[in-house]
Amino acid sequence: MRAGPSQDEIRRQNLGALLRYVHVHGATTRAELTTVLGLNRSTIGALTADLAGAGLVSEGTPRETGRAGRPSLVVRPEAERVYAYAYSVEVDRLRAARVGLGGAVLDRRELDRPRNLLAEEAAPLLAGALKEMHPAVPAGAVCVGVGVAVCGMVRRDDGLVRLSPPTGWVDEPIGAALAAELGIDVPITVGNVADAAAFAEHARGVAAGCENIIYLYGDVGVGAGIIAGGRRLTGHGGYGGEVGHMVVVRDGTRCECGSRGCWETEIGEHALLRAAGRHDARGRDALLAVFDAAGRGDARAQTAVRQAGDWLGFGVANLVNIFNPEMVIFGGTMRDLYLASAAQVRSRLNSIGLSACLEHVRLRTPKLGADAALVGAAELAFERLLADPLDAG
Amino acid sequence: MRAGPSQDEIRRQNLGALLRYVHVHGATTRAELTTVLGLNRSTIGALTADLAGAGLVSEGTPRETGRAGRPSLVVRPEAERVYAYAYSVEVDRLRAARVGLGGAVLDRRELDRPRNLLAEEAAPLLAGALKEMHPAVPAGAVCVGVGVAVCGMVRRDDGLVRLSPPTGWVDEPIGAALAAELGIDVPITVGNVADAAAFAEHARGVAAGCENIIYLYGDVGVGAGIIAGGRRLTGHGGYGGEVGHMVVVRDGTRCECGSRGCWETEIGEHALLRAAGRHDARGRDALLAVFDAAGRGDARAQTAVRQAGDWLGFGVANLVNIFNPEMVIFGGTMRDLYLASAAQVRSRLNSIGLSACLEHVRLRTPKLGADAALVGAAELAFERLLADPLDAG
DNA sequence: GCGGTTTGTTGTGCCCGGCAACGTATTTCG
DNA sequence: CGAAATACGTTGCCGGGCACAACAAACCGC
Numbered sequence: 068m069r070a071g072p073s074q075d076e077i078r079r080q081n082l083g084a085l086l087r088y089v090h091v092h093g094a095t096t097r098a099e100l101t102t103v104l105g106l107n108r109s110t111i112g113a114l115t116a117d118l119a120g121a122g123l124v125s126e127g128t129p130r131e132t133g134r135a136g137r138p139s140l141v142v143r144p145e146a147e148r149v150y151a152y153a154y155s156v157e158v159d160r161l162r163a164a165r166v167g168l169g170g171a172v173l174d175r176r177e178l179d180r181p182r183n184l185l186a187e188e189a190a191p192l193l194a195g196a197l198k199e200m201h202p203a204v205p206a207g208a209v210c211v212g213v214g215v216a217v218c219g220m221v222r223r224d225d226g227l228v229r230l231s232p233p234t235g236w237v238d239e240p241i242g243a244a245l246a247a248e249l250g251i252d253v254p255i256t257v258g259n260v261a262d263a264a265a266f267a268e269h270a271r272g273v274a275a276g277c278e279n280i281i282y283l284y285g286d287v288g289v290g291a292g293i294i295a296g297g298r299r300l301t302g303h304g305g306y307g308g309e310v311g312h313m314v315v316v317r318d319g320t321r322c323e324c325g326s327r328g329c330w331e332t333e334i335g336e337h338a339l340l341r342a343a344g345r346h347d348a349r350g351r352d353a354l355l356a357v358f359d360a361a362g363r364g365d366a367r368a369q370t371a372v373r374q375a376g377d378w379l380g381f382g383v384a385n386l387v388n389i390f391n392p393e394m395v396i397f398g399g400t401m402r403d404l405y406l407a408s409a410a411q412v413r414s415r416l417n418s419i420g421l422s423a424c425l426e427h428v429r430l431r432t433p434k435l436g437a438d439a440a441l442v443g444a445a446e447l448a449f450e451r452l453l454a455d456p457l458d459a460g
Numbered sequence: 461m462r463a464g465p466s467q468d469e470i471r472r473q474n475l476g477a478l479l480r481y482v483h484v485h486g487a488t489t490r491a492e493l494t495t496v497l498g499l500n501r502s503t504i505g506a507l508t509a510d511l512a513g514a515g516l517v518s519e520g521t522p523r524e525t526g527r528a529g530r531p532s533l534v535v536r537p538e539a540e541r542v543y544a545y546a547y548s549v550e551v552d553r554l555r556a557a558r559v560g561l562g563g564a565v566l567d568r569r570e571l572d573r574p575r576n577l578l579a580e581e582a583a584p585l586l587a588g589a590l591k592e593m594h595p596a597v598p599a600g601a602v603c604v605g606v607g608v609a610v611c612g613m614v615r616r617d618d619g620l621v622r623l624s625p626p627t628g629w630v631d632e633p634i635g636a637a638l639a640a641e642l643g644i645d646v647p648i649t650v651g652n653v654a655d656a657a658a659f660a661e662h663a664r665g666v667a668a669g670c671e672n673i674i675y676l677y678g679d680v681g682v683g684a685g686i687i688a689g690g691r692r693l694t695g696h697g698g699y700g701g702e703v704g705h706m707v708v709v710r711d712g713t714r715c716e717c718g719s720r721g722c723w724e725t726e727i728g729e730h731a732l733l734r735a736a737g738r739h740d741a742r743g744r745d746a747l748l749a750v751f752d753a754a755g756r757g758d759a760r761a762q763t764a765v766r767q768a769g770d771w772l773g774f775g776v777a778n779l780v781n782i783f784n785p786e787m788v789i790f791g792g793t794m795r796d797l798y799l800a801s802a803a804q805v806r807s808r809l810n811s812i813g814l815s816a817c818l819e820h821v822r823l824r825t826p827k828l829g830a831d832a833a834l835v836g837a838a839e840l841a842f843e844r845l846l847a848d849p850l851d852a853g
Numbered sequence: 854g855c856g857g858t859t860t861g862t863t864g865t866g867c868c869c870g871g872c873a874a875c876g877t878a879t880t881t882c883g
Numbered sequence: 884c885g886a887a888a889t890a891c892g893t894t895g896c897c898g899g900g901c902a903c904a905a906c907a908a909a910c911c912g913c
């Protein structure tokens with residue numbers, strides 16, 4: 068039961084809408100902004116002046132238009148001067164990047180992550196990557212935040228990593244550890260990697276313009292970033308989207324989460340490698356080798372892929388029936404699995420899915436590729452700026 | 461990429477917030493409204509004046525407060541003069557009601573629904589109920605809309621009932637048929653019965669104040685009304701929440717939807733009656749007889765109930781893992797099943813559910829009882845008024 | 854260079870809500 | 884019973900936000 072916005076909230080929202088537009092769509096003429104945002108020329112002028120004054124955008128000379136009339140000024144995000152640090156904590160990899168307003172990756176570092184590395188041990192490594200990148204930051208540039216994407220369940224309120232079977236983390240305060248290590252005074256936002264990737268694909272990837280999407284992200288486990296009605300589905304505690312632990316086989320194979328027959332146990336890394344007869348292998352490279360082998364005609368690999376693809380379609384169909392999404396995106400290892408078994412996926416989907424839900428659903432692979440998680444993490448950090456550009460800038 | 465609200469939208473939203481508050485919470489003093497809505501006394505005064513002018517609220521003499529100071533005026537919804545018609549199309553029952561602003565059922569009619577009655581045949585019956593109720597409407601009262609709750613998949617854009625296996629409806633334009641039959645010029649909103657019930661329980665039932673809930677509604681089939689982040693989860697076409705057709709047994713029992721092993725085939729009416737050895741029975745009474753028998757110690761009935769309860773817990777656990785809701789509500793026949801098999805439900809939930817998701821989830825039965833669907837249908841109709849009180853009034 | 858066209862800029866006005874001063878209704882206390 | 888205290892409604896004023904219109908500026912085609 069909340070009242071409507073006050074007038075300065077209007078201003079904030081309009082500033083945010085403008086900044087978000089140039090952040091997502093890149094340099095934009097003022098004329099275009101007036102039509103897109105539905106605001107008056109004079110208002111757009113005032114807003115850009117405010118944002119330029121805060122150093123968030125710059126106005127440049129117009130592009131050659133070819134048409135008659137005074138050319139419109141171009142509003143550009145300050146892609147170099149305003150940036151966020153983004154981290155992605157994956158099973159066997161730590162990624163760090165400096166991402167400019169506008170979404171460009173300005174700098175990056177990657178390092179292998181020893182399995183069973185705890186948050187307190189990871190934080191110095193992550194901070195080190197940041198310090199390595201720091202000298203390249205131009206003078207006067209300002210960091211608006213740090214975003215961290217972790218493959219695990221993250222408590223919304225404080226960013227505590229509750230449970231991340233693939234990394235072995237339980238109640239790891241990665242945000243606090245990182246804050247202590249960095250010693251810089253910027254807000255740190257921690258989120259789930261699938262959520263972050265979904266967010267990025269929703270903002271500037273294949274799902275641009277879609278309001279209802281499911282981004283399925285496979286690593287060792289499987290999670291989903293879900294956007295419903297244009298907003299992230301977080302759930303009450305922030306643990307929404309744990310579709311990998313939807314049980315698809317009652318009393319099935321034991322899962323790391325303690326339950327049995329989770330979807331993950333049928334389509335996760337372990338399941339596929341085991342089915343392909345590679346019990347000792349792990350990691351993404353091993354997985355790709357299976358897909359390769361299947362592509363080259365290896366019968367056992369083909370069976371494994373087909374079987375996993377069948378289960379992939381099974382679970383996706385269930386999710387489609389529940390959410391009625393506009394698009395399902397297959398990211399991480401799910402991308403490879405989907406591409407290798409699209410026939411099985413579609414077949415299952417068509418047999419299980421309700422026809423009304425199948426009508427408009429599109430199956431896609433990510434547009435942002437491996438960077439989706441990083442860009443999404445940055446997007447999490449930028450979100451604060453976009454909600455209130457002048458205060459957070 | 462939408463701009464912030466304009467100034468008259470502020471007004472609309474504030475009017476809506478005030479009207480919604482008295483609609484949900486009943487008569488409220490102006491003083492309370494100022495604190496709840498965070499608006500100034502003068503603003504509340506202006507808003508109530510506008511609403512009173514439109515005949516939506518009335519201001520009354522203050523209640524005895526016992527405290528010092530001038531007593532605050534009481535703002536009351538015009539519960540008799542402003543109303544909506546609500547319909548609920550269930551498998552073997554048609555309900556109609558006149559619901560006043562504030563949510564009170566002012567008048568009601570119920571009739572049996574012959575199975576296999578199509579929308580065009582149902583519309584005259586529904587219209588007849590309305591005409592029966594019409595003479596009792598006080599002079600000067602105004603109808604703000606008609607809400608219809610149907611146990612089936614409803615297209616959001618136009619209210620077409622796409623598929624409703626229990627009633628046998630396929631692409632039935634109940635909204636249009638009703639509009640033609642009624643001949644009155646008020647907007648007709650059609651929605652899913654589970655959605656409507658969830659909406660009602662969220663607004664004024666057990667889930668008041670909860671932002672993430674799953675309302676499980678059982679009739680012949682099973683559907684869910686889902687509220688995520690405080691907003692209804694509709695999905696892209698409006699078909700979200702069809703959890704009854706989440707497949708829980710791969711290649712299991714054939715379902716009316718064309719698929720196999722849907723949740724519905726394990727916990728729906730047919731499943732329970734069959735398991736209890738009552739193959740020829742149907743309807744709610746037959747179902748209640750099974751629960752009765754189980755309560756009295758009938759072994760076969762007990763086994764049937766336990767088995768269905770086990771599957772109920774299974775599906776609920778999956779949904780809890782996916783959505784991380786704050787509350788799960790068991791309505792319709794699911795209420796009876798849940799009450800009769802709470803032990804099984806909790807047991808499955810605890811073994812399958814992720815511990816983080818189980819932390820805060822509460823299992824509840826509806827507070828509004830059998831009226832939830834009707835009140836929810838009315839709520840759908842009121843929604844338009846609450847979004848823009850002065851225009852829609 | 855000149856008209857036509859499109860856009861930036863500036864000044865004005867409307868609307869909304871906050872605020873403070875004043876009037877009013879009720880309780881409490883002497 | 885009456886005055887002080889308390890809380891509230893009402894009124895007028897103010898600042899902020901955006902739309903609008905008039906004017907100035909920049910570009911195109913001729």
